[in-house]
């Protein structure tokens with residue numbers, strides 16, 4: 001045997017032995033997580049105990065990222081542990097996660113990134129349907145898009161919070177890559193029509209104007225639906241992401257055609273329960289103020305005075321009347337924090353209405 005073969009044999013034996021140890025350790029971890037579930041059930045025998053703890057999962061993932069020794073990047077290591085936790089949790093009962101469908105959308109990719117692949121993901125046709133599915137208890141949590149770095153806020157999601165009792169329980173960001181996709185069956189045909197979702201067209205506008213100027217653009221309800229159509233109709237292409245391309249067996253004519261290289265969408269996790277502090281949290285509120293001079297200043301001043309960072313402020317028309325507005329505000333900190341409590345008490349005094357949408361761990365993955 002050559003030296004190379006001997007060495008490879010040794011290394012493979014070592015890998016086999018390490019795999020066995022990893023498997024034993026993951027199994028020990030799974031038994032521990034099961035035991036946690038049993039302890040929770042024993043302590044609350046009459047209640048429908050919630051095993052999933054978003055704040056604890058965020059802490060676990062943060063610790064993994066901080067202590068990762070390499071050579072794997074911290075994000076990769078966290079992703080592996082995300083899947084281990086997901087599988088451990090599913091031992092008790094797989095969670096049902098409603099998302100803005102159909103199957104193959106970026107929202108599904110975001111749901112799986114946040115919860116791992118051991119959940120049952122349930123596609124729904126519209127954002128309000130996702131809210132309703134969680135409100136009724138048919139799904140444990142829901143995932144909806146809330147903003148895109150190129151295109152701005154998804155107003156429909158913001159407006160749903162005005163009437164929904166649901167809480168924001170988490171956030172997850174996804175880098176969005178769009179591709180121009182065709183079916184291998186119709187690859188040689190001239191493309192006369194491109195299908196996509198209105199958001200994806202908007203995120204690829206400059207590329208389309210430069211490289212596919214004058215070709216008809218047809219807006220459909222999702223980019224997974226665009227991919228489905230391109231798979232069936234000769235002479236058409238779709239703009240969609242990798243999941244949709246794989247699902248419908250499409251080929252990439254052009255790769256990553258989004259106008260901005262950092263094109264990212266932020267998604268919210270919505271649920272029925274408030275999330276305790278994880279140590280690195282964000283909060284969201286909706287506030288409507290009296291229409292008088294200095295109202296916005298009065299609203300923001302307590303945040304400034306108490307040193308609380310705002311991460312976003314959006315204005316939406318109020319459902320209560322023409323030219324009245326509601327402010328949607330994200331800020332750093334948890335509503336259990338003493339300083340945040342003080343600020344919100346002050347805001348509450350001045351506001352016509354203050355709605356606490358929830359505090360949740362700042363996205364880790």
Ligand SMILES: C=C(O[C@@H]1C=C(C(=O)O)C=C[C@H]1O)C(=O)O
Pocket residue numbers: 032033036037051052053054056057060084085086088089
């Ligand atoms: C084990 C627990 O329950 C669940 C499983 C977790 C895990 O596998 O690490 C973490 C949080 C919970 O979603 C716990 O509460 O610690």
